[in-house]
Amino acid sequence: MSLAWFDLAMVTEGICQEVKRIDTQELKGRVFDIIVVGGGITGAAVAHEAALRGRSVALFEMNDFGSATSAATSKLIHGGLRYLKNGEFGLVRESLRERRILGDIAPNLVEPLRFLIPRYSRRFRKNVPLRLGMWLYDQLSFDKSRVAEPKNRLPRRALFSAAQTLESAPALDSFGLQYAVSYFDYANVNPDRMTMAFLKTACEHGALVANYAKVHSLVRDGNRIVGVQVTDRLTQATYACYGKWIVNCAGPWSDKILNTNQAATARQPVRSEGVHLITSKFRFQDAVAMETDHGDHLMFLPWRGLTIVGPTDKPYTGDPDNYAPTAASVQELIDKVNALLPAEPVGGAFSRSDILFHYGGLRPLVGLDTQQDSYSASRRYEITDYSRQGMPGLICVEGGKYTTSRGLAAQVLDLLMRQSGWPSASQDSSRYVLSPCRVGPYQQFIDDLMTGYESGFQPETISYYARNYGVEAKMILDKAREHPEGREMLTQDGEIMAEVDYVLEHELVYTLDDLLFRRTGIGWMGKPSDEVFRKIAKKLGQRLNWSLADQQRSIVDCLEKRYTLP
Known part of the structure; x- marks a missing residue:
């Protein structure tokens, strides 16, 4: 028996367009229920799960959201057929269940x-x-x-x-x-948009987030971890944020978080x-x-x-x-x-x-004590409560895969709810459609878009934004209608310049890398033309008050980092 759309939690008003960066004034005198360290898909999913359950949450990412492991996937949501070879039937079944759930809560982002x-x-x-x-x-x-x-x-x-x-x-x-x-x-097709969809839904429910905010140490009160010290990498300001629980979702950097101030002895990952x-x-x-x-x-x-x-x-x-x-x-x-x-x-x-x-x-x-064959290693995850190591207040999440991030987050929150005696969840994340993904029946959604925007837009452009932005597609296409220069085609499958303007306005973009690879998908298709590079750098520079030299430097840095084959 298949689910119907009315079986899912749908919200039709108040779609979260904008991700706002934490204002340190908001932190004064406040103790969050949960502080998440790391803004990849795992951290985004934990923040999303916590916010849906009515918990106050702050998330800090030292670089850009989803810029490390989450940006380097095979662009699949999958069960992991090859893990059957290792007899990991539980992991495969969990992955297949989460695959189905993502098909429900992010229907436009998977196919x-x-x-x-x-x-x-x-x-x-x-x-x-x-x-x-x-x-x-x-x-x-x-x-x-x-x-x-x-x-x-x-x-x-x-x-x-x-x-x-x-x-x-x-x-x-x-x-x-x-x-x-x-x-x-x-x-x-675009994991970065899915990571952003989790973050936007978390923000819709009150989560506070910051990219380019590096947690450089943990704050103790006696033995208990009660907060984090943060350096804002954009301003170099430092500040403290306090919480009842700190959840370390730093992925390959998790041991560095654990080793700050000798908070705990982390095993070599x-x-x-x-x-x-x-x-x-x-x-x-x-x-x-x-x-x-x-x-x-x-x-x-x-x-x-x-x-x-x-x-x-x-x-x-x-x-x-x-x-x-x-x-x-x-x-x-x-x-x-x-x-x-x-x-x-x-x-x-x-x-x-x-x-x-x-x-x-x-x-x-996880599950490897030495640098042995990583191909045959498990993609399972571990959730460690450091109370058992004399560090109450600290939870560490290690391992896992993109597909199982929502389920992992649910287990983290189940643990914290039990430990803290918090009331039961107000929303079930397995049935709560992500903020940009509330498109309803997809064929009707895309048919309506095609009818409404067939004048002035190529079908591949409409289709691209339907798939990758969901209900936000209309906002991008409307922006292009208002400003015809926004219709400039940037990629062979339909991306246009209006998308650049939209994400600059709403999604905390601070570098060309953020813009080309994690908000839009322009950079993934191969090196853009010099003219496109200049136009996009100029738009970003105008927003960040860059000089012409700053813009040119950002182009050179991006070319060297992204388009120079080792």
Whole structure:
């Protein structure tokens, strides 16, 4: 039985457009129920869960929201098929349940994506376990069609013939290809917009948030942790914020928070590096997942008319502050592509010149005591109450994956509600639609947008904003109507200049990196033209009172950081 839209908590008034940064005057004399350290998807989900349950919450992120691990995903909401190999049935089932929930509460931000796993005669012995695993994955996702939005209901697994497989993925090697196993997960085309949707919903319910606000130490009262000391990285001012509970959601930096002022002895975390490449050299109608000769996997993911290739998955032992993808990681992916795809169908071997963009990030792992094989490591999470280590008031969240962040947050709040004796939740986050995502039946929503804005806008532009901004799409399109220069097309799939104006006005943008990669998706499609760079830097500079030299410096910094291949 499928849910209907009236089964979900929908709010039609008071949509939260604007994210306001914490004003330190708001902190004077105030003790929050919860302080969240870290503004990636985990921290955003914890703040969202706390605010929905009626708790006062403040969140601090040392860089930009969602700028580290959360920005380096494969852009999927998935159950984790490969974790079945490790016998992690509970993790897979939890992930599949959370996948379904996100299909309900963020219906425009996810969409079904067919995966193909091609099977070759030379790997015959591995075909039987795969088909058994796919059967089990299907059984564990028994509720995949129980979503309110019809477009997000997922079909069952199927088999593709060799001919069907090559039609969908002509770049594959045809020699020895027998068939492909087909199944569905969700694409999350723009994870940064989903992170922002969680933050906006938290703010709608009273949460206070700040990016570029670094927690540099914990505040004690006796043994208890009662607050944090914060440095505002925009003004260099320092201030204290007090709370009944501090929840450390700093991901790969969690040990650094724990070690401030020797608050606790943190175990050395195990971090895994994941690097992806974006290319236009080959295109796939469906996602393709292939096993390499080394026993790991490589994915080819259709995305915005391009293809994402990745990820790498190996331990990282350095300081997370100094992390950047290396030439070795890029070459590793190039070599894997060339080992799996024949050169002839795609016009020659894959090379560095075919890479439009690259990105990478660190994942915190739990359950590993040494820097062993991170590929086979669990993606489960741990919630640690430091009361047991003589540090009451401090909770640390480690591990996990993007897909399970809401469920993780719910468990954190369950723990704090029990510890504090707070009354039961006022809202169920598994049924509460995120603020920008209250679109109702999606087909009707997009049909109405197409009808209302067909004059003056390309269909791909309307579709892009419907998917990525939900109800805020109208505000961006209206802004472009009022100012025709806002209709300038910036990407092949429909982004326009009015989006830049909108996020500058409403979403705490302080760098070109924030603007191009975490509010809009302009930068992900490859290097913008010099003219577009100048126009966008000028708009940001006008808002931040930058000189022309400041604008040019920001362009140079962005080019060096983002578009220089290691």
